[in-house]
Amino acid sequence: EGGPVPGDGAGPPAPERVLFPPTFSVSEIKNKQRRHFMFLRWKQQQRKEKLALKKKRRKEREALGDKAPPKAVPKTIENQRVYDETTVDPNDEEVAFDEATDEFAPYFNRQTVPKILITTSDRPRGRTVRFCEQLATVIPNSHVYYRRGLALKRIIPQCIARDFTDLIVINEDRKIPNGLVLSHLPDGPTAHFRMSSVRLRKEIKRKGKEPTEHVPEVILNNFTTRLGHSIGRMFAALFPHNPQFIGRQVATFHNQRDYIFFRFHRYIFKSEKKVGIQELGPRFTLKLRSLQKGTFDSKFGEYEWIHKRREMDRSRRKFHL
């Protein structure tokens, strides 16, 4: 404590310490009403101080005029995203080499034409059936077949024999589609997604007509990491390579915070700086659950990536796609 210890005359004087009076915090009041009241009052005070601070800062900024420091960029989740070391650099040679030799190489070299089989889980209900039909109009060269109790493992060799390149299985629960399995067929990767926010064509507020038979363009946004890249290629491989611009249709897969939003629009260029878009077609959201190396095999498949909730959902700023 302050002052030299008595009896120790030879020691150096200890530095003086400031003694604070005992404060009390709002949480120590026992009476709930009063405590609440005091808390509100404290909160108001904080708000006032904050407002005063803001005003002061704004005045300073105006006073400085041009010399004022630039405004601070607000932090968003995208800004604060934890850097993922598997982010793909566009000039990365290794990635380019990988992509030239992976399962999608024949598609990107224009050797194969995509042909898609869309099916559901057993006994689909009306909503799922209608969704499958609409999806089939969106994706060109796709066929819908009903699964009457057939095992996927037995369907797959038949599909390969009939030259299908992709298989989409829409899983249904309680009369709404809630899962999607996308499998690239000749021994390609299988991705399992959780599907949500499915809106059929009549539920979308729009005044447009049905999608035509033209091949749509594809937009893939924000697939940055290695995993995202491969998923993006999977989606791209669903659509034929030569979009028919006359049709003016575009299918978008937009990745934001690990949620992939699918939209299907018709666009029209009103001028060189303005474009109008009109949503047709179904819309849905996907979240990747697992990516498997070979075709669909739940027991013996080799999983490239599984969403492990405990490990991967810990940080709010860490995304994988």
Next chain:
Amino acid sequence: MHSDDVVWSMLGNRQFCSYKMTTKTQNFCRNEYNLTGLCNRSSCPLANSQYATVREEKGRCYLYMKTIERAAFPRRLWERVLLSKNYEKALEEIDENLIYWPRFIRHKCKQRFTKITQYLIRIRKLTLKRQRKLVPLRRKIERRENRREEKALIAAQLDNAIEKELLERLKQDTYGDIYNFPIHAFDKALQQQEAESESESDAEREEEDEDDEDVDKREFVEAEDSELSDFEDMDKLETSSEEEQEEEEEVEKKASHSKWKGKTPLKGPARRKRPYIEIEYEEETEPSTKTKTA
């Protein structure tokens, strides 16, 4: 036997039986040893001292029998006989064991046994097929994911992103010749040309001023040369300005009539950039070189 009737009159009709379940049309019996499942005088295991049932355990069927002799020993009351896996043999075994028993019980036992074997077969067939794996949803996690999806949707600003991407593609000319907007490359080329022409025109202006002066002066000094030079300059000026004026006209017109895609040439008022030259020019059809730059 005598007590059976008493038991039945108590349980069946008047008093409470805990195994009895009443519905609008029927009474059911929940007793596990009941043969038919209904609450009847002949089906009640409590009200019949001589009774038999067939029950299955872990895929094997057993015949349970109850006789009056053992009515005093509840622990030994039900005698259990394992039935063979073979259907016909099992039926014979039932017949053997219930040989002098009332016809009703024998018949109902065989019926019950048949039904049980049928559903066991069905179970075995179904397990060979694909099983539906039920994964329980965790409410907290579902809620969390839905909320995050909403926020991601708001952050995504999909319409803007799509529009931006489409405009980018337009700029990079992936659409080729479909859209006849003066694309930015064309704009740039135009600006370049304008810059060149301005520098030209500046030079020409100077020249022309000089020429004018010279013309005034030349009248006194060299008349023939000035005429030639004037005419040459005038020609150059005429053609370049004509081109520029036509291009500008196109640009202006296209900027103003933005919805019109410019398939047919517009005929509009002539605009003049440089008032000091009056030129009458002819409206040509759009030369093919101009619209397809870059």
